[in-house]
Amino acid sequence: METYRGVIERYREWLDVPDHLQVISLLEGNTPLIPMPRLAEELGGGFDLWVKFEGMNPTGSFKDRGMTVAISEAVGRGVKAVICASTGNTAASAAAYASRAGRRAIVIIPQGKVAAGKLAGAIAYGADVIQIDGSFDDALNLVVEISQKHPIGLVNSLNPYRLEGQKTAAFEICDVLQGAPDWLCLPVGNAGNITSYWMGFRQYHQARQSGLPKLLGVQAEGAAPLVLGHAVEHPETVATAIRIGRPARGEQALQAAEESGGKIIAVSDDQILQMQRRLALHGLWVEPASAAGLAGLAQEIRQQRLNLKGKRVVAVCTGHGLKDPDIIVRQFSSPKIVKPELRSLEEIILGEVSHE
Numbered sequence: 001m002e003t004y005r006g007v008i009e010r011y012r013e014w015l016d017v018p019d020h021l022q023v024i025s026l027l028e029g030n031t032p033l034i035p036m037p038r039l040a041e042e043l044g045g046g047f048d049l050w051v052k053f054e055g056m057n058p059t060g061s062f063k064d065r066g067m068t069v070a071i072s073e074a075v076g077r078g079v080k081a082v083i084c085a086s087t088g089n090t091a092a093s094a095a096a097y098a099s100r101a102g103r104r105a106i107v108i109i110p111q112g113k114v115a116a117g118k119l120a121g122a123i124a125y126g127a128d129v130i131q132i133d134g135s136f137d138d139a140l141n142l143v144v145e146i147s148q149k150h151p152i153g154l155v156n157s158l159n160p161y162r163l164e165g166q167k168t169a170a171f172e173i174c175d176v177l178q179g180a181p182d183w184l185c186l187p188v189g190n191a192g193n194i195t196s197y198w199m200g201f202r203q204y205h206q207a208r209q210s211g212l213p214k215l216l217g218v219q220a221e222g223a224a225p226l227v228l229g230h231a232v233e234h235p236e237t238v239a240t241a242i243r244i245g246r247p248a249r250g251e252q253a254l255q256a257a258e259e260s261g262g263k264i265i266a267v268s269d270d271q272i273l274q275m276q277r278r279l280a281l282h283g284l285w286v287e288p289a290s291a292a293g294l295a296g297l298a299q300e301i302r303q304q305r306l307n308l309k310g311k312r313v314v315a316v317c318t319g320h321g322l323k324d325p326d327i328i329v330r331q332f333s334s335p336k337i338v339k340p341e342l343r344s345l346e347e348i349i350l351g352e353v354s355h356e
C-alpha cells in the first residue's frame with residue numbers, strides 16, 4: 001500500500017485548487033469511521049451507526065482538513081502571515097500549519113470563551129494569540145477587514161480553500177462504506193463543515209453515483225440562528241465550538257439541508273453534555289460541540305421523527321475531548337484520595353462494588 005500523505009495528495013483530483021499550491025501537510029484526514037452497534041441499540045436500534053472521529057486529526061479537530069489547503073494556497077502565493085478569528089480549533093489548526101510552513105499566524109479569539117486545550121494549542125504552536133473583549137462574530141468582522149487592508153491571508157472558512165479541504169471527509173466516508181450513508185448528522189456553528197460535506201457528497205455522487213445522505217445539522221439552543229431564522233446577538237452554550245450567532249455559511253447550510261431532504265435542529269446544553277458522557281462510556285471522548293450531532297439524532301428518534309429502519313447513519317464527532325478538559329472537571333467531583341495501604345484501597349473498591 002502507498003504511504004499516506006494527507007488529504008491534498010490523497011484527493012487532489014477532486015479539489016478545486018490553483019496550480020500555485022505548495023503542499024503543507026501534517027498528514028491530516030484518514031480518520032477512523034468507528035462502528036457503534038451498542039450505541040445504536042441504546043438509541044432504539046434497527047439501524048447501523050458509525051462515528052467519524054475527527055478528533056483524531058493532528059491538532060484534534062476536523063479544522064486540519066481545510067487548513068492544510070488554505071495554508072498550502074497562501075504559502076504558494078507567497079503570503080508571509082495568516083490571520084483568523086476562532087472559537088479555538090481554527091486557531092490551533094492555523095497555528096500548527098503556519099508553523100509547519102515557517103509562517104506567522106495571528107489568531108483573534110473571544111476573551112474567556114475558548115476551551116483550555118485550544119488556547120494552549122494555539123500558544124504552543126507559536127501563534128500570536130490576541131483576545132478581544134467581544135464575540136466570535138466581532139472577531140470575524142475584524143479579521144476580514146484586516147486581511148483586506150494588509151497582505152495577510154485570511155484562513156477562516158470564508159476562505160474557499162477551507163471548504164475544498166473539508167470535502168475530503170465526505171469522500172473518505174463514501175470510500176469506506178462504498179457509498180454515502182442514508183443520514184449524516186453533525187454539529188453546525190459557522191456552517192462551513194455542513195456546506196463542505198454537501199459539496200463533497202454531491203461531487204462524488206455526480207462522478208460515481210455514490211448516493212446522497214440526508215443532512216441532520218444540529219445547533220445548540222442558545223446559539224441557533226439557523227433554527228430561529230435570525231441572527232443571535234449573544235450566543236451562549238457550553239459547546240464553545242458552535243457558539244456562533246451569525247454563521248458565515250448560514251444560507252448555504254440551510255440550502256444544503258433542504259436539498260438533501262434533511263434539516264437543521266437545535267438541542268439543549270443538557271442534551272449535549274449527556275451525549276458527550278454517553279459517548280465516553282462507549283470509549284469515545286469528544287468535546288461538547290462534537291456530541292451535538294448525535295444529541296440531535298437521539299432527539300429526533302425519541303420524538304419519532306425519523307424512520308431509520310435498516311438505514312446507515314454516520315455521526316461526525318468534530319473534535320477531541322482533550323480540547324476541553326474543564327467541562328469534565330466541572331461536572332464531576334475529583335477522584336478520592338486514600339492512604340497508600342491495601343486495606344484502605346480495598347475498602348473503597350469493594351465497598352463501591354458492593355453498592356452496585
Ligand SMILES: *Cc1c(COP(=O)(O)O)cnc(C)c1O
Nearest residue numbers: 089189190191192193241318319
Ligand atoms: C468548528 C467546529 C464546529 C463547527 O463547524 P462549522 O464549520 O463552524 O459549522 C463543530 N465542532 C468543532 C469541534 C469545531 O471545531
